[in-house]
Amino acid sequence: MTSLVIAEHDNAELNDATAKAVTAAVALGGDVNILVAGEGCAAVGEAAAKIAGVAKVLVADDAQYGKQMAEPVAALIVSLAGDYDAIVYPATTNGKNITPRVAALLDVMQLSEVTAVVSADTFERPIYAGNAIQTVKSSDAKKIMTVRTTAFAAAGDGGSATVEAISAAENPGISEYVSEELTKSDRPELASAKIIISGGRGMQSGDNFPMLEKIADKLGAGVGASRAAVDAGFVPNDYQIGQTGKVVAPELYIAVGISGAIQHLAGMKDSKVIVAINKDEEAPIFQVADFGLVADLFNAVPELEEELGKIGL
């Protein structure tokens, strides 16, 4: 049994999601290899080789992989698939985009957003926005899955895998990258932030989000939002936490002016400690919060900032 984990990265740095997918792959049993497909991504390959439990890292360094376009990356993974019993991709945007393409080309029914490995062929995954958990047994010879990274701890470092350069596969040549607009921020990205503070419809306007940013900067936190806040145009779509946005599980999640729709809860209810600040004491968010503060956020958030200042933050 050998598994291939596909690395999530930006050509310069290896994303933490990769080490979490390695944990899932290790649970399958057998050897674990990592594929780094990118452009100018040698440093990523070296970082991947340090993850504990990894035997070999394959690096395909080619211009066609620089932007993780689905068609060429899927073609590359398919060309390697014969050597592997399982293909594991973290359920990032790239994983969600590329993995089903690979699965269909190999005539395998994919397992999406696996949250637990029960055995080498049986898995748990959430359905209905996390309102039910399905245990499924795959009868396909090859297992192809995306894994929900919040459900797996990152594999440690200290590994010393061999790094092997591999040649590119033929580019199907049916798609091309045009441009990207990435949100610039010095704050930690949501998927790996230890603390997240999120705003909802109660924030009333995007102009009020700096209130949350001040707290975020004191705590070293990432800033997120509910779907309602994104749909209202307060903040860009990549802030969205929820079933159809990002799924997060930080040490501390502070929900401000968020009522707690099922959609949103599905994206954050696995956080270790949840704080809710809302003036409506009936808001469903309080049913999952460890600490609830029933208050007008426009008073409570500045007070919180002041109190954090008092303890030297």
Added chain:
Amino acid sequence: MKVLVPVKRVIDYNVKVRVKADQSGVELANVKMSMNPFDEISVEEAIRLKEAGTATEIVVVTVGPQQAQETLRTALAMGADRGIHVKTDAEVEPLAVAKILKAVAGEESPELIIVGKQAIDDDSNQTGQMLSALLGWPQGTFASKVEKDGDKLNVTREIDGGLQTIKLNLPAVVTSDLRLNEPRYASLPNIMKAKKKPIDAKTPEDYSVDLTPRLQVQKVTEPAERQAGIKVETAAELVAKLKEAGVIG
């Protein structure tokens, strides 16, 4: 260009789903069903392309039981031209749906297929990508903007750090994300008109697709419940509690 839009009948997104006591699945009896919200967005996008003169015909297709015909009627009432109902009472996995859709695409020769990015029942997020793979077409997933550009298609995608624009050869498969558009409600006259629009009745056998599931569902259970905690009175008390819990400071 002809646009094909697959639609799925699912439990309405406002319904709180309940897991059956025997753990065989979720309760579907007497539960309100609707079109998958992402599919509504796909239908709306196709209609907008037609209104802009880019699309010529909109064909909607569904794979599902007799009642799935209502979902097709909803799409026809929104503005699609005709429907195809691939009737089956079986649970059909995304891979098999993609195989059926591939066969439909073979007969219909659409230039664009717009698929919802995921169905809100099984949350698989696979069908569009699988379909484009089987057809050998490019894919523009999680689209927030779609624009025809000569013989190509520009698709703006929602990605982890922001937005990405890609250019696809046509024919292509696009999967719609939440912010692609806001679907319209069907007007009463259009609902009446939709009753007369044609729906072709088909079966999976017509397309020689094997529906045997690859994934065997062993059980469906409730997620672990999270207990509500305590209410604090002031921001100062909150900070003290968080310090105590060891998550700040």
